[in-house]
Amino acid sequence: MENSQKLAGKVALVTGGTTGIGLATAQRFVAEGAYVFITGRRQAELDAALQLLGPSAFGVRGDVSNLADLDHLFAVIKEQKGHLDVVFANAGIAEFLPLEAVTEAHYDKQFDINVKGTVFTVQKALPLLPDGAAIIVMASIVASKGTESSSIYSATKAAIRSLARTWTTDLRARRIRVNAISPGPIETPGLNNVAGTPEQAKQFKAQMVTGVPMGRLGEADEIAKAVVFLASDDSSYVTGVELFVDGGMAQV
Template identity: 45%
Template sequence: MGMLVGKVAVITGGNSGIGLSAAKTFAAEGAQVVITGRRQQAVDDAIEQIGAGALGIQGDVADLTHHDRIAKEIANKFGALDIYMANAGINTITHSAEVSEAEYDAQFAVNTRGVFFGVQKLAPIMRDGGAIILTGSIASEKVLDGHAVYAGSKAALGAFARSWSIELKSRGIRVNVLSPGPVDTEILAKLGIPAEQRGTFEKAMAEAIPLGRMGLPEELAKAALFLATDASSFVTGVNLRVDGGMTLL
């Protein structure tokens, strides 16, 4: 029997990358998975890949009404929620001197504001003993070139997790941060790394990571599964770095 049979899980940004891999893993373990994403076609494509009766809700986590709609749909369809993975995020790599107001606002709107109000709206419909997972980043601890705004937006998640772990302790709801290092997903192309430079980029990453390679989405999904299940029943308020040791250097 799967580790998540009978559980309802919502994953924001579940249409690609780490979110999609986590959705597949949760579904394979028996969870009823609901994903969200900004583009309807991407959500529909992801649902086909996830299978197992997964559902999709199109919308932007920066829009606070989106969270109200998610909460309403989950309550109507399933009655309650067991796992919430606030995974949606964006990153614009720009030196601080060149960051525009629009870039700054967009990253904080999605990465920070969207996470805060998502938890605010969905925690009330979570079953006691549930799990909240916030997808952070090692950028919140390790200085990376051009990541100042992104790092700031992700650093807030650690403070959220610690506060919510105490605020929700009477209900047994655990809140943890999952902080990936470099992961081999389609986001690399979105960050502007051309195909012809991929080999050079991977070599540079391998040299910067003690384990000698980038992570795989499946490895992050396994870590998320740990935080979502009773395997981590005595773990709350932590920042789990899944980075091949990169933060150590």
């Protein structure tokens, strides 16, 4: 991995950093010179990710929808490093049901993890962030597309995109930049899990690719590189945006 040290000396947090886009971004952050805290709900995945990331990373097990877990996370970061320069509020889930099948549990689970988790991750990080810090929140092209059976998931991502706009104005006196990143379909373990059996996953992905002008799924590292841009001084005059990294899927 090329090493331009765009985040040299920075301290970063990646929630949901054990697999997929979160792990790929944590790897990029480390390669760019940052010290990275990652979170995940499962200890085995957390341990495996830390093995991969090496000595410039530290893992804290927890669920972003649990405020006590978040308090513990930020207490650990404060004790170990004293501050944070970059927050990537990435943790999230995607579950799909047609409107007539939506249940209260389906609604609550996704809004708790995706929206409540993002809100309180960012809020509780604020005391540790210096002026001029960078916050990146994980939105999605589903906030802009009316994809079948994704109404609740899509609504959570639309909420996150809206939060980025408002927080940009809330935090402007501190020059904290807040941006949303919106991936298209990305080859990750999560994408395979959504689809069911390996054969169903193959069909699901083939169907998705038909809607992507670039004719392929994205790679997790392609999102990670865009997050590095938003986390670094390369984007010093960029705030409040939604950066689409989607092969053109929501653009044409």
